[in-house]
Amino acid sequence: QIQLVQSGAEVKKPGASVKVSCKASGYTFTNYAVTWVRQAPGQGLEWMGWISGYNGNTNYAQKLQGRVTMTTDTSTTTAYMELRSLTSDDTAVYYCVREDGYNLKLDHWGQGTLVTVSS
Amino acid sequence: QSVLTQPPSASGTPGQRVTISCSGSISNIGGNTVNWYQQLPGTAPKLLIYSNNQRPSGAGVPDRFSGSKSGTSASLAISGLQSEDEADYYCAAYDDSLNGWVFGGGTKVTVL
Numbered sequence: 001q002i003q004l005v006q007s008g009a010e011v012k013k014p015g016a017s018v019k020v021s022c023k024a025s026g027y028t029f030t031n032y033a034v035t036w037v038r039q040a041p042g043q044g045l046e047w048m049g050w051i052s053g054y055n056g057n058t059n060y061a062q063k064l065q066g067r068v069t070m071t072t073d074t075s076t077t078t079a080y081m082e083l084r085s086l087t088s089d090d091t092a093v094y095y096c097v098r099e100d101g102y103n104l105k106l107d108h109w110g111q112g113t114l115v116t117v118s119s
Numbered sequence: 120q121s122v123l124t125q126p127p128s129a130s131g132t133p134g135q136r137v138t139i140s141c142s143g144s145i146s147n148i149g150g151n152t153v154n155w156y157q158q159l160p161g162t163a164p165k166l167l168i169y170s171n172n173q174r175p176s177g178a179g180v181p182d183r184f185s186g187s188k189s190g191t192s193a194s195l196a197i198s199g200l201q202s203e204d205e206a207d208y209y210c211a212a213y214d215d216s217l218n219g220w221v222f223g224g225g226t227k228v229t230v231l
Contacts, residue, residue, distance in 0.1 A: 009133065025141055035220060037220075038220075044121055044209065044222060044223070044224045044225045045156075045164065045211070045222040045225070046222070047220040047221065049219065049220050049224065050219065050220075058166075059218050059219060061217075061219060062217075063146060095163055095164075103152075103169060103220055104151055104152050104154075104169075104170070104212075104213050105152075105154050105169035105170070106154065106156075106211065106220065107166050107168060107169070107175065109163040109164055109165070110163065112163050
């Protein structure tokens with residue numbers, strides 16, 4: 001079955017960086033993009049950007065440009081999201097999601113990774 | 120401030136029909152299909168409806184859930200409301216101007 005398994009919770013200090021991994025299985029990794037979505041405590045869903053599993057092309061949300069980098073390792077079918085210069089506003093659960101571009105749907109979600117930014 | 124607009128809450132008694140609206144613009148809902156997600160407390164969102172009105176096969180989504188779209192608005196209907204339907208519901212669409220996904224702010228459904 002299709003699974004996206006994310007790395008564990010992180011606690012970071014303001015100004016630090018975090019890198020979250022997302023191991024995909026059960027489908028052909030290069031046929032789909034991976035989208036990253038975050039959810040601050042008690043808040044709604046926020047799109048962060050996507051990366052093509054085929055060629056690594058990316059598109060990031062404008063508010064995160066310059067602070068976020070998404071990469072993939074096709075040999076291990078793993079996607080990564082790195083966020084730098086963290087502030088308390090970045091405290092959230094981060095989700096990786098398989099994106100079916102043909103049907104325009106985000107259909108399989110990782111379990112989420114809680115990133116807490118606190119001094 | 121979410122790009123798509125949903126009511127913050129909705130409620131009904133068991134067996135009732137509840138409808139959630141989602142309003143957008145020509146660059147998202149008006150030009151692309153709409154997805155709906157259910158998020159139970161402490162869990163990741165789950166795809167309920169895609170392509171405006173399609174339930175994902177093999178995902179165990181009851182046919183009590185249905186979706187529709189007209190112009191720049193969409194709606195999710197839950198018929199025969201059950202206690203396990205208490206959750207947050209989000210609409211989503213691809214936005215051609217942003218070249219990315221936009222979401223509604225979420226609607227909390229309460230079963231009275």
